[in-house]
Amino acid sequence: MKYEAVIGLEVHAQLKTLSKVFCGCSTEFGSGENTNICPVCTGQPGVLPVLNKKAVEFLVKTGLALSCKINGHSVFARKQYFYPDLPKNYQISQYELPLAEHGYLEIGTGNEKKKIGITRIHLEEDAGKLLHAIGNRDLDYSLVDLNRTGVPLMEIVSEPDLRSPDEVHQYLSKLKSILEYLEVSDCNMEEGKFRCDANISIRPVGQKEFGTKAELKNMNTLKGVKDALEYEIERQIEVVSGGEKIIQETRLWDANKKSTQSMRRKEEAHDYRYFPEPDLVPLNLDKDFIRDIKESLPELPADYTKRFVEAGLSEYTASVSASEKPLAVFISDAISGTGDAKERQDIANWVINELLARLNASGKTIKESSVSAEMIRELVLLIKNGTISGKIAKTVFEEMFNRGKKASVIVKEKGLVQISDESAIEKYCDEAISENPKAVSEYKSGKEKAIGALVGGVMKKTGGKANPQIVNKILRKKLS
Amino acid sequence: MENNILNFTAVQLANKIKAKELSSVEAVKAYLGRIEKTEPKVKAFVTVLEEQALKQAKDVDEKISKGKAVGELAGVPIAIKDNMLITGTPCTCSSKILKNYVSPYDAAVIEKLKKQDLVFIGKTNLDEFAMGSSTENSAFCTTKNPWNLECIPGGSSGGSAASVSSRMAPIALGSDTGGSIRQPASCCGVVGMKPTYGRVSRYGLIAFASSLDQIGPFSRTIEDSAMLLKTISGYDAKDSTSVDVPVPDYNAELKKDLKGLRIGLPREYFIKGLDKEVEQSVKNAIKVLENLGAKTEEITLPYTEYAVAVYYIIAPSEASANLARYDGVKFGFRAHGEDLLEMYEKTRGRGFGAEVKRRIMLGTYSLSSGYYEAYYGKAQKVRTLIRRDFEEAFKKVDVILTPTAPTPAFKIGDKADDPLQMYLSDIFTISCNLAGIPGISVPCGFTSNGLPVGLQVLGKPFKEEDILKTAYHYEKNTEWHKRYPEV
Known part of the structure; x- marks a missing residue:
């Protein structure tokens, strides 16, 4: 039974x-x-x-x-x-x-x-x-x-x-x-x-x-x-x-x-x-x-969740974001005045997946965070407009968290601006191809995945700064 | 001089002290001298606060000599029933369980009396936790009636009544839950008053039955009671059941004449079982008041016969909870036990007397699941009906006159083994507490055996001035209050 x-x-x-x-x-x-x-x-x-x-x-x-x-x-x-x-x-x-x-x-x-x-x-x-x-x-x-x-x-x-x-x-x-x-x-x-x-x-x-x-x-x-x-x-x-x-x-x-x-x-x-x-x-x-008392009631989790969903966050993200008031306030600040739903979702993801994890690991609350809502917003913007890659962004975030500095400052300081100039990238691609004949032959014999090793090679050479989409495009062209 | 001091009313004494014709120290010494002589016979006190009283008196005298403002009853000694807390002094409730308890704070009334510069001369005996009508339930001693030392002084405020009657104090405070001020006042031939519920703060009065308890004055004259009432009355934020109603100048009010005053005589209070001499004294008193211009008429309070039954459900129910805190854990008497339960049982078993235990059991039973509705629930409903009786009656009359007690003081031991007979001592006083209205007992004669008889005047809520005025004019036109017991 x-x-x-x-x-x-x-x-x-x-x-x-x-x-x-x-x-x-x-x-x-x-x-x-x-x-x-x-x-x-x-x-x-x-x-x-x-x-x-x-x-x-x-x-x-x-x-x-x-x-x-x-x-x-x-x-x-x-x-x-x-x-x-x-x-x-x-x-x-x-x-x-x-x-x-x-x-x-x-x-x-x-x-x-x-x-x-x-x-x-x-x-x-x-x-x-x-x-x-x-x-x-x-x-x-x-x-x-x-x-x-x-x-x-x-x-x-x-x-x-x-x-x-x-x-x-x-x-x-x-x-x-x-x-x-x-x-x-x-x-x-x-x-x-x-x-x-x-x-x-x-x-x-x-x-x-x-x-x-x-x-x-x-x-x-x-x-x-x-x-x-x-x-x-x-x-x-x-x-x-x-x-x-x-x-x-x-x-x-x-x-x-x-x-x-x-x-x-x-x-x-x-x-x-x-x-x-x-x-x-x-x-x-x-x-x-x-x-x-009724008139002075603050916004409650349900109100925040509703508002987050309306702003384009997934229902899951919205409900996680609203689970604690300081977090909800933080995310609410971070997504205010931003462009589209995807950007807002990205911002929430950065807060929930990266910032919260960091804070938890160091035993801090969001109120004590060295990274402000505005700083997260800027970081996501830099990714969106192609200034830095998602991968570089993680490095940047690390610096932001440890030093409390803005993403744009760190990018400038460390010269982390993404390389999107095709002629510059082409040079690195040629090098990568000549250094890894095994991957080249594998790719040519139909193993799509082998291109990953070549992309990795380019990224290594550029310190991760090369725009991965452009690297991909150039490599495929060269090997076709 | 000393005898003169003892014969002064509190108001007279205060005036002389203020006029520096007499010092507070002299007054206190005169009373301490009287206590030394009389107390061994009467046993009105649990604690005499000799040193503290002399020091307080000295302070008041100093204040007066420096020309500082003092209260209306400044320098006057007052006896306090031993169920009100005075910081740093023992407060026993005449119970073994609080025998060594020292008050950590001042009751609200004590604070007021201190501000008004009165002097605490001692703590008076009572029936344990104010449960009784004779002081025979005191764990320490039975107080004697100053008019006849073989008789009870009434209770539970028997010590306060006897101390004023025997001139060991000019005024005193008592507490009244079902007649505990008025019945002993009647027995001892003094004035005793229970104010409206909520008129005087109960903060610092050791609770017996919270919805019924009220502190009130004892004195030899109405004027003194009026003055003392004014001193202790008024809203107190520390007592949520105290009521924010302005306190009138009672002493000015009571002098207004009685012309047109409507007096109700409840049919249910002039009954079989009422002592013939008591009945005669009360009837004579009614004539006196009629001659002063008051109009009397018979009224009915139909639910009177249920008052004692209702009271003996509600008061013990509240008491059973109020007295739960005496468990040996935090303060007071503790008996050793092998475990927690044994400690509780032995502490309470040995610490409380028979009457207190009887009432705790009654109350515990009345509140138990399955019995609550039939007992406590029903009693509350009938209490409402009793209150309505008075509301109806007071649409027709201004005050109600009754005997205070059905009999004069009885012999010590006569009813000690018969709780039901003892409970009937309060048959005329209990309804007043259930209804929350004010009541006063004023001396109205003596029996052929020389025992005092009391006349009870009941009034509308927060109209203490009505009953004070009635009693004042009665007193002015009679001589009873001028007699003293030869003790």
């Missing part, structure tokens, strides 16, 4: 407000333990929460970008469970009436496009961190660091619309990219600023009813999510194929063992005893507040 997976995601993204969601403490990551704390976020007796308006703004922004309905009237609730990283032993969150509901996110390209439903987005406070070891030394007690306690989190819950680890990967990448575009979250998974839990079940292809689901936790990287889901799908298929039933439970991904382990079963699940937070009045957003 053939099975398909049914997956829904719960993403927790930290909002990058300067202060915490219910007190004035800093949200800075990496400060000394228990330095960004106050009576409110450490849950001292008598304290009360005060809602951070910026956090609400960020969440509404996200909601609008994901086509959600923004609830003008929303309510905070206490989610109760005991844990030492949660000072009040309840988390202020939202239950009924979250800030945003009923949105979607589109994944895939071309005819493969698919809308993934967003059930809800709500605002809540993050918990602290427990330390069970200092360096390599395990402790027989635990330490609590409350710096992270009260950092604003938004929880983005998707519908069970995802069908494969690949779709999940697309969804998460796209979501991250949108949050980065909106500048509401750093989305840094390593720092725990973007976390993901998955609800996953399987069912025979064609069946409508959902199977029993497992909740997967502790997947700390995008790859971890993919690996965990792949493992879990296989595990569930194995269980069902063996005639057994899936148990509803929470399972933890172990990245070292590459497997999921049962953490708790349904009957051990927490009863969170949600109830409306009496210390906060219901949140009523006026229409102007929502409208102002």
Whole structure:
């Protein structure tokens, strides 16, 4: 029997407000333990929460970008469970009436496009961190660091619309990219600023009813999510194929063992005893507040992609170009005011294939690039008007990247201008022919490819500067 | 002189201190002397802040002698219920679990009182976490009623009420969740007031039931309560449930006459089970007010009978969450456990008293999945109906008069083993908290056994001046407030 997976995601993204969601403490990551704390976020007796308006703004922004309905009237609730990283032993969150509901996110390209439903987005406070070891030394007690306690989190819950680890990967990448575009979250998974839990079940292809689901936790990287889901799908298929039933439970991904382990079963699940937070009045957003945010929404990946396609980039290039905001801005700058679609595609290719590869290798971001958008544009222009060959261009680019100089300057300095003068090239062709009789005879006996060696010979002699098309033309003429 | 000092009202005392007829240090010393003599019998305090009070008093005197501006109640000693935080001093909530807890910050009301130059003389006893009607639930001691040391002082703010009644403090702050200011005021023969929910910031008041808790004044006269209320009222950005409504000059308002005042007498509050002498005292009080030009009429508050039931769902539900933070991890008492769960269980098992545990369990149960709708959900709906009862009534009348408590103070131990009987002590005060409206208790007589009786006046939201005015004119035309207990 053939099975398909049914997956829904719960993403927790930290909002990058300067202060915490219910007190004035800093949200800075990496400060000394228990330095960004106050009576409110450490849950001292008598304290009360005060809602951070910026956090609400960020969440509404996200909601609008994901086509959600923004609830003008929303309510905070206490989610109760005991844990030492949660000072009040309840988390202020939202239950009924979250800030945003009923949105979607589109994944895939071309005819493969698919809308993934967003059930809800709500605002809540993050918990602290427990330390069970200092360096390599395990402790027989635990330490609590409350710096992270009260950092604003938004929880983005998707519908069970995802069908494969690949779709999940697309969804998460796209979501991250949108949050980065909106500048509401750093989305840094390593720092725990973007976390993901998955609800996953399987069912025979064609069946409508959902199977029993497992909740997967502790997947700390995008790859971890993919690996965990792949493992879990296989595990569930194995269980069902063996005639057994899936148990509803929470399972933890172990990245070292590459497997999921049962953490708790349904009957051990927490009863969170949600109830409306009496210390906060219901949140009523006026229409102007929502409208102002809507009007100030920046261009999003989908907008850039559309614009790039209209500019003549291939759908693939357009979507890669739009995957990160700084890249999109860079490419957008580089292709603006340029001649034709091919030129724009060439520019995007240079950025994506050459510049990005270089930057990645040297651990830099596009914002730190020594090569500007304008410099790429010039380079492509020099190729287009025949000043340099594509091959020389690579050398030029190398220099541009290392020294931050313009292509035209480098070409001039190094005398790299392409030789298109036929009489000059003819001389080199004659030499190449007389030096490589083997290739000549092979070519003459019908081996078309043998001409490559002769072209190579000419290029070597000219330091790569000869116009390859003209070299080809002359050689063929001479050997015909 | 010392006796005179103790007999001055807070307003009189402040005026004399400001006029330099008397220093704040002298006033504080007189009260500390009174505490030394009386406290062993009454046990109103958890902590007496002797040194700190003298230092504060000295600072105020210095300010006055230098001609600097000071607050209206500058230099006056005040007792604070031990569930409000004063930086650097212990705050116990009369619980073992907070026995050694030292406040890291000032409650909003404390900040205001400091700015107005009042002097904190001590922290008063209460039922643990303000849960109770007698102070018998205090983990440390039971406060005695100054009028009869064998009787309870009421609760939960019994320490504050008794301290004012026995003249160990001229004024005090209490907190009222279901009657915890008004019922002890009634038991101890003093004025006690619960303002409108949102009138006074709750920041720094250790939460019992967040949607019901409100801080309010105790005093021997209405004028003092009005002055103290003005000092502590007003919007606070740190408390999202505080309301931005201007604070009137209550002391100017209360002197306006009662002509044309419409008083409602709710049928549901004059019932079987109401002590005969209490009933008579309240009826006499109504006559006094009618003679002053007020018009009375019978009204109905049909959902009254559900108030106690609703309260004992909502208050414990909120409390079960509010008290979850006392777990031994961060502050307060910690019992050793072999693992985390054992530490939690032992800490809370040993740290909390029986009544607190009872309410945590009640609340936990009411909020549990499968029960939520039937209990908490339903209680919230009925709470709305109770609030509407008052909205309807206040279309017809300006204030509502009732007895504060169904009986005078009972004997210590009488109801200690019967929580349900104990819960009924608040039967007349609870609705006011559920509706969020202001209420005051003013002395209106004594039983044949010499125990005080209280008259409760309820008013419209943010119309504290109406109930203060009613109580003020009643007080002016009666002599009850001039009696002191012989303790």
